[in-house]
Structures are given as structure tokens and as C-alpha cells.
Amino acid sequence: MWTRKRLDIGWTDIAAGRLACASRWDRQQAVAKLQHVWPIGDSTEHNPETPRVIPTLSVRSGLHLLLGQLDWPAGSEILMSAMTIPDMARIVRHHNYVPVPVDLDLDTAAPTLQSLQHSVTKNTRGLILAHLLGTRIPLAEILDFTNAHRIDILEDCAQAFAGDDWTGSPGCLASMFSFGTTKTATALGGGLVAIRHEQLADRVRDAQRQWPVQSRLGYAFQLAKSLALKTLAYRPPFAAFRLACRLLRLDYNRLLNNAVRGFPGDRFVSRISRAPSAPLLHLLRRRISNFDQKQLARRTQLGRRLRRGTECHVDLFGHSGCDHTYWVFPVVARDPNRLIAALAQAGFDATQGNSMEIVDAPDGRPDTAVVIRRTFRRIVYLPLYPGMPDSAIERMAQVVRETESPAD
Numbered sequence: 001m002w003t004r005k006r007l008d009i010g011w012t013d014i015a016a017g018r019l020a021c022a023s024r025w026d027r028q029q030a031v032a033k034l035q036h037v038w039p040i041g042d043s044t045e046h047n048p049e050t051p052r053v054i055p056t057l058s059v060r061s062g063l064h065l066l067l068g069q070l071d072w073p074a075g076s077e078i079l080m081s082a083m084t085i086p087d088m089a090r091i092v093r094h095h096n097y098v099p100v101p102v103d104l105d106l107d108t109a110a111p112t113l114q115s116l117q118h119s120v121t122k123n124t125r126g127l128i129l130a131h132l133l134g135t136r137i138p139l140a141e142i143l144d145f146t147n148a149h150r151i152d153i154l155e156d157c158a159q160a161f162a163g164d165d166w167t168g169s170p171g172c173l174a175s176m177f178s179f180g181t182t183k184t185a186t187a188l189g190g191g192l193v194a195i196r197h198e199q200l201a202d203r204v205r206d207a208q209r210q211w212p213v214q215s216r217l218g219y220a221f222q223l224a225k226s227l228a229l230k231t232l233a234y235r236p237p238f239a240a241f242r243l244a245c246r247l248l249r250l251d252y253n254r255l256l257n258n259a260v261r262g263f264p265g266d267r268f269v270s271r272i273s274r275a276p277s278a279p280l281l282h283l284l285r286r287r288i289s290n291f292d293q294k295q296l297a298r299r300t301q302l303g304r305r306l307r308r309g310t311e312c313h314v315d316l317f318g319h320s321g322c323d324h325t326y327w328v329f330p331v332v333a334r335d336p337n338r339l340i341a342a343l344a345q346a347g348f349d350a351t352q353g354n355s356m357e358i359v360d361a362p363d364g365r366p367d368t369a370v371v372i373r374r375t376f377r378r379i380v381y382l383p384l385y386p387g388m389p390d391s392a393i394e395r396m397a398q399v400v401r402e403t404e405s406p407a408d
């Protein structure tokens, strides 16, 4: 069985992380080194347009910091790409702002201008714009819109990291990158927030200094867990795992999805209010400076192949997004369970996933994300990663065609 996902980290990276847990203590130095490798760097010139880069424990921690330092009036509205991880809207609400979902174009996974116009009110102050699935949204039109309405953009690049190819969009107040467990070039945690406003960056940095540092032991445990998850992504261990789950009557689907979720459980806000530890900063730097463009190119190539093999027979989501690197490959199935079963039969572990949601509209307001909310239930993610051979992709496309073609 081809598992749904392989962690995008090498054995030697994990080993380097474990070593760093025992040997790296100087956070100041680790931050400086990290800022040095991140392509836009931490400029010492006093140009307010130059982004300041602040490493964080996660994108969620970064958003929590940013919203804590933006002094918008309580009750201000923040437009959000409607599809995102549930915690993002939760953090917005925690800061007494109102998340307002913005509908997405199914072909590009980008908010349409029309949906932005529908969702904006006189209380709108921000837009959390998510570049989803591995695509990158062209911003010209959106920036015209936000400038006209005096809205600041916080750019969520968690799914769109592509090495030094791209470091966020000028014109956005902040750009946030994630190196969480499921993300491209993961460091088993960690985020980078580039802020294009000097005073705001200073305030965010000072606020983070007040936070306790992530526990090294906790991070060492994350690294150990990643060894297990990595092993499971190979076919014989995965088959054994599925069998064991069946014997023990455990839902392997739920187990796997929960294993890669950061910050589970209660006390969520205090869990994200931590600064990254020295070993995490060290591994983050290693992942960024050794970034493997070849692997990313391979993933992109497989994604295009799978798209060519399926697009005439099934609705895809976001397939015509720009610069698509196929972090994931979602299909809009006619009957998700049937497609998942057919793929499982053929040896492909497709899943509906449970890490994303559609942001709720504020109480008493009409839904401003009708299209994506309706479609969301039908989305199935196909397995896709550089380790898969072309032949597996072709076979998977064939199963999708056979199951989804209206002709059958």
C-alpha cells in the first residue's frame, strides 16, 4: 500500500536534530545563523520595506504573536481564506477579532475578487490569505482590493514553501512559513514570520522574548515520534500496522491523523505560546540551507502527471493554481467513500483528511463561503510524494478514472 503521506525529512536530518538536542544551547546564535540562511535575511539597514524575519515555534504561534501586537479595535473583522486548519480561526477569536470566511475558486484554490467584495465590511482590518495545496496566489488584484479598503494582508504560506524560490509577497504585512510535521522540508515544528513593518517586528520580537522556551525533551520526543512515522510510511511496516490496528480494533485512519497534529488537546493557547528551542532552530536552519529543489521538482512532475491522467474524468481542486508544487493532490469525488475503497483495493491509501476545515460565518451573517463549503465534503487526497514511481501514479490515475468516470 502506498501510504497517504511521507514525512519530508531524511534520517540524517532527524539524527542531526537529536544530536542538537544534546549539544545546542545558544538560542541567540541559532537565531542569527537561521536569519543568515533565510534568503531575505535580517537586514541591518533601516529600510521599513525590508522584511524582518522572526523564527517561531509554529505558524500558529506566529499568528498569535502578530495578532497580539496589532492594535486593531476589538471586534474588527479579519477575512480568511475559507479553507484552513481550524486553529487559525480559533486564534483570531482568541484575540477578540471576528473571522469571516472568503469563498475560494475551485480551479485555483484562491479567493476570488467577487468573494472578497462579498465578505468585506467597514469593520474589516485584515485578510489572512492562505496559499493552499502547494499553489501560490498571484496578488496584484487582491492588493488593489486590500489597498483600496485599507486592509492588511497576513500571508499564510504554510503549504507553499518552495525553498529560496519564494520568500513571500511584497505588499503583505507579514508572510508566515511552517515547518510542522506534515509540511514541505519539515523540521518537526518551527515557523518563520517575515514582517514588513519595522516597529511591528520589534514588538513581536519583544513579545516572544516574554514566552518560555519550548522544552528540549518535548522536542526530542517529537523527533523520536518522527522516526516511527517515517518507518510506517514504507510499505511492509504500514501493512503490519494496518493489520495490527484491525486486530486491536483501532481506527488507523484516526491514529495517523492525530499523530501528525501539533498542539493537540486543551490549554491550546499556552501550548503555542512558546519560543523555539535551540535544537529546533538548528534543524530549521539545516532544512532550509540544504533544501532539495530536485525532490520538489520530482513532486511537481508527479503531480502534473497525475493531473493529466485524471483531469478529464474527475473534478480536481486547485489544479490550475499558479506555481503548483503539489504539496497535496485533492480530487472532488462523486462518492468519497467509494473512491477511497477502490483506491485501497488497488494499494493506495487515499484519505479525506481531517486537518482542514471551512471557517464558520459569524453568527447571523449569510455564509460567504458557499461553494467551498459544499465541495469540501467531497474532497479526497491522493497519496503523492517523490518516492512514488511513475508507474504507481499511472495506476492510481487509472483507478480514479474507472471509479469516477460518469460513463460507468
Ligand SMILES: *Cc1c(COP(=O)(O)O)cnc(C)c1O
Pocket (backbone or CB within 6 Å): 057, 058, 059, 060, 061, 084, 085, 088, 130, 156, 158, 159, 177, 178, 179, 180, 181, 183, 190, 191, 262
Ligand atoms: C499547517 C498549516 C498551518 C499551521 O502551521 P503550524 O506551523 O503547524 O502552526 C496554518 N495554515 C495552514 C493553511 C496550514 O496548512
